[in-house]
Amino acid sequence: MKKYKTAFFVGVSNSMEYRFDFFMNLLSTVFPIIMQVFIWCSMYNGSDGETMYGYTFPQMIMYVVVAGAVGKFTNTGVEYMVNEDIHSGGIAKYLVRPVNYVGFCLCNIVGNKFASMITMVFVTLGALLVLFFAVDFVAAPAALLLFFPSLALAAVLNFYIFFCLSTLAFWLTEIGNFFHAISVVIMVMSGGVFPVSVFGSAYETISRYIPLTYTINYPIRILSGAVGAEEAVKVLCIQLIWIFILAVLARCSWNLGLKKYVAVGG
Amino acid sequence: MRGRLHELKWYVKVAIHFGKLSLQSTMEYPLDFASGVCVELAYMTIKLVYLYVVLSAGMKVGSMTPDMVIIFVGTYIFMTGIWMLFGGVNNIPGQVVRGDLDLLMTKPGSLQFLQTFGKFNFALAFPNVAVGTILIIGGWRRCAIPVTISHIGVFILYLAAGIVLTYSFGLMAALLVFWVTSLNAVSTLYAALWDYNNMPMELYPKVIKQIGTFLIPIFLVTNWSGMAVLGKLNPVQIIWGITVPGLALLMARTMWKAGIKRYTSANG
Numbered sequence: 001m002k003k004y005k006t007a008f009f010v011g012v013s014n015s016m017e018y019r020f021d022f023f024m025n026l027l028s029t030v031f032p033i034i035m036q037v038f039i040w041c042s043m044y045n046g047s048d049g050e051t052m053y054g055y056t057f058p059q060m061i062m063y064v065v066v067a068g069a070v071g072k073f074t075n076t077g078v079e080y081m082v083n084e085d086i087h088s089g090g091i092a093k094y095l096v097r098p099v100n101y102v103g104f105c106l107c108n109i110v111g112n113k114f115a116s117m118i119t120m121v122f123v124t125l126g127a128l129l130v131l132f133f134a135v136d137f138v139a140a141p142a143a144l145l146l147f148f149p150s151l152a153l154a155a156v157l158n159f160y161i162f163f164c165l166s167t168l169a170f171w172l173t174e175i176g177n178f179f180h181a182i183s184v185v186i187m188v189m190s191g192g193v194f195p196v197s198v199f200g201s202a203y204e205t206i207s208r209y210i211p212l213t214y215t216i217n218y219p220i221r222i223l224s225g226a227v228g229a230e231e232a233v234k235v236l237c238i239q240l241i242w243i244f245i246l247a248v249l250a251r252c253s254w255n256l257g258l259k260k261y262v263a264v265g266g
Numbered sequence: 267m268r269g270r271l272h273e274l275k276w277y278v279k280v281a282i283h284f285g286k287l288s289l290q291s292t293m294e295y296p297l298d299f300a301s302g303v304c305v306e307l308a309y310m311t312i313k314l315v316y317l318y319v320v321l322s323a324g325m326k327v328g329s330m331t332p333d334m335v336i337i338f339v340g341t342y343i344f345m346t347g348i349w350m351l352f353g354g355v356n357n358i359p360g361q362v363v364r365g366d367l368d369l370l371m372t373k374p375g376s377l378q379f380l381q382t383f384g385k386f387n388f389a390l391a392f393p394n395v396a397v398g399t400i401l402i403i404g405g406w407r408r409c410a411i412p413v414t415i416s417h418i419g420v421f422i423l424y425l426a427a428g429i430v431l432t433y434s435f436g437l438m439a440a441l442l443v444f445w446v447t448s449l450n451a452v453s454t455l456y457a458a459l460w461d462y463n464n465m466p467m468e469l470y471p472k473v474i475k476q477i478g479t480f481l482i483p484i485f486l487v488t489n490w491s492g493m494a495v496l497g498k499l500n501p502v503q504i505i506w507g508i509t510v511p512g513l514a515l516l517m518a519r520t521m522w523k524a525g526i527k528r529y530t531s532a533n534g
Contacts, residue, residue, distance in 0.1 A: 028451075031458035038469050039316070043325050052323070177301035181308035188311055198319060 007104050008111035029068040036064040036194075053197040058137035059224040063195055065127050066220050070151065071192035073117070074158040074215050076109045079179045082166035086261070087173075095258075102163065102250055109159055121148070124223075140225055146232040147223040153239040154215045160246035161186070161211060167250070170257030191217030211242040280375065281383045288353070288386040302389030306350070310397060313343055316464050317401075328468030334496060336405030338466040341425070342488040344398025349432050349460070351395075353387035358440040359453075365531035378522050382437060409496070417495050424491035427511040431487045434514035437522065444525035463488040479503075483510050 044057045055063060082105070085091045094101045124147070131137040139147075165182060169175050187193065190212040197204050207213040218235045221227045227235060292299050317339045319325070321332050330338070350356075358381065361367055370380050411417060439456040446452060459482065467475050467485040478485035483506075490507040493499045499507065 028454040028458040031455075032461060034474075035462060035465060035469070038471075039319070039325075039465065042327060042469060043319075043323055046326060047323075174297060174301065177298075177305045181301075181304045184305075184308040185311060188315060193312055193315055194319060198315075198322075 003099055004103060004107040007107040008114070010108060010111060029072055033065055033068045037061060040064060053195055055195060055197075055224070055226065058131065058135040059226060060195070061135050062128075062131050062137050062139075062224050063220050065131065066124060066223060067192055067216060069123050069127075070154070070216050070219060071187055071190075073113065073151065074155045075183070075187075076113070076155065076159045076162060078105055078109055078159055079162045079166040079183070080176070081105065081109075082163065083169040083175060083179065086169040086257075091261070102247075102254060105163065106156070106159060110155075113155055117152070139223060140229075142229045143223050143225050143232070146229065146236070147219060150219040150222050150232070150236055150239065153236060153243065154219050157211055157239055157243050157246065158215045160243060160250050161215070163250045164246055164253055167253040167257045170260050186212060187216075189213075190215045191220070195220075211246065214239045214242060277375070277379060280379075284384055285386050289388055292388045299389045302387070303393050306390050306393045310343065310393060313339065313346075313464055320465075327466050329498070330466050330468055330496075331409075333405060333408040334492070335466060336401055336408065337492045337495075338405075338488065339464065340398050340401025340403075340405055341428070341492055342398070342463045343394050343401060344425075345428055345432055345463070345488050346460075347391040347394025347396075347398055348429050349436055350390035351386050351388070352382065352433060352436055353385040353390075354382045355433065355436045355440055356387070357385060358382075358437075359443040362443045362529065367529060368531050377526065378519070382433070406495075411495055420494045421491045424494050424507055427507055428487045428491060430511035431483070431514055434511070434518040435484070435487070437518040438514075441518075441521050441525045444528045459484055460487075466492070479506070483514070486510055 040057070040060050043052060044060070050056060052060065085094075091101060094104065128137070128139050128144075162183070165179070168178075172178070189196075189207075196207050196213055196217045207217070214235065218227070218239075222232045222235060317336065320327065320335050324332055326332070327335055361381070367377070367381065370377055370384070373380055406413075435456075439452060442452050462470075462478065462484060467478060467489045470478070475485070486507055490499065490503070493503070494507075
């Protein structure tokens with residue numbers, strides 16, 4: 001257990017090493033949010049109805065404000081870490097050590113995200129306070145309580161999605177660009193730019209049966225109150241089921257990839 | 267005067283040669299080219315999603331109809347392609363950190379020219395320029411803008427001004443590497459600012475419009491050409507749109523000279 005605890009603390013110190021980058025990245029999240037807020041203001045001003053795509057104006061503003069931060073938080077970057085380890089031969093050292101590579105990566109990334117998680121709590125509470133005064137948005141205490149566990153599960157779920165994808169590096173040599181492309185597509189499909197309902201009812205229905213929307217769209221729906229407390233608990237259960245399925249898949253693809261792995265070096 | 271003209275001719279010839287070499291090296295690895303195109307197509311998805319929302323909701327952006335918005339989004343995507351094309355500009359931070367400017371310094375010709383026009387990234391530029399052009403033409407037709415020499419001329423004039431601004435702003439952002447150790451945060455911030463052009467500037471309130479026009483004139487890169495053909499530029503904006511690219515180029519040149527003075531290398 002001690003080794004996984006160490007991996008966690010290494011992650012924490014890594015994330016705080018470049019504090020300027022960390023806060024600048026946080027600031028760069030704000031710019032697209034401002035643009036989206038103006039888009040929705042313009043759209044709701046020109047619309048006759050009270051709701052658009054199933055969201056009231058305060059709910060939609062809350063969605064775009066929180067989506068950027070949630071997207072940043074759930075993005076683990078594990079695919080680049082695994083890709084680097086596979087292609088540089090770095091995983092050889094993990095194979096001879098009494099450590100589970102997947103567990104090690106997970107603990108390291110949870111550690112990396114620890115500082116972000118604390119920041120996220122304050123950013124979310126700050127954003128909710130601003131939204132309360134700006135657009136009269138009120139988050140129910142139950143929604144707030146259920147949001148943070150769903151957010152933590154979303155980060156773990158996202159970790160396993162990308163870990164499964166990263167094992168493709170065992171078979172493909174030049175895969176860095178593929179990760180770039182797929183992460184952008186996944187972000188859009190998860191509801192990281194616009195709510196999933198914007199893409200039409202057909203995709204909204206499909207999205208219930210794939211893990212992607214449980215990483216961004218559903219946690220924010222819980223916070224916005226678009227999902228009731230009972231359904232929110234159901235969402236948490238679905239997230240756990242997907243984590244279990246993907247953890248098994250990650251383990252299988254990892255073992256399969258290791259059979260193909262060859263390392264030569266001293 | 268004749269000497270200057272001769273020099274300019276030489277630089278144009280060398281730039282074309284660099285372009286040919288970059289294209290050849292891109293085609294050497296077709297898979298790299300394809301993966302670069304895929305990455306840009308993925309990023310373009312986000313840009314097009316914004317347009318999809320505007321078109322599907324029939325949303326007006328200020329006085330702009332959804333059809334007019336197509337021209338602006340097209341110009342923005344086109345200009346993103348131009349930004350990506352300047353591989354030499356975007357490579358500056360890496361080159362400086364690795365000390366790779368040493369070899370270039372020994373070559374004849376302007377160092378700024380050799381560095382910034384020495385490499386073009388066609389893989390990243392191609393999808394953006396292609397889709398951007400299609401959107402501009404599509405939007406132009408849907409808005410029923412007459413295809414006259416004056417309309418095309420004024421559009422190309424401000425498009426060229428936008429290209430000069432893209433080069434100058436990109437260069438200035440990259441040159442910060444001479445003063446800042448890690449450029450990651452600066453690049454992210456610049457990209458975020460650039461993305462404000464994803465929608466016409468009419469979307470934003472007056473304060474942001476003024477900042478984006480006069481303080482950090484990022485809106486001039488993609489808005490002016492569309493506004494010019496739609497007859498939405500006032501006399502001040504017309505003059506400002508022609509003046510700023512020259513000033514920005516001058517600033518970038520000054521910053522380059524100041525940055526190069528700080529360059530030190532212990533390359534072997």
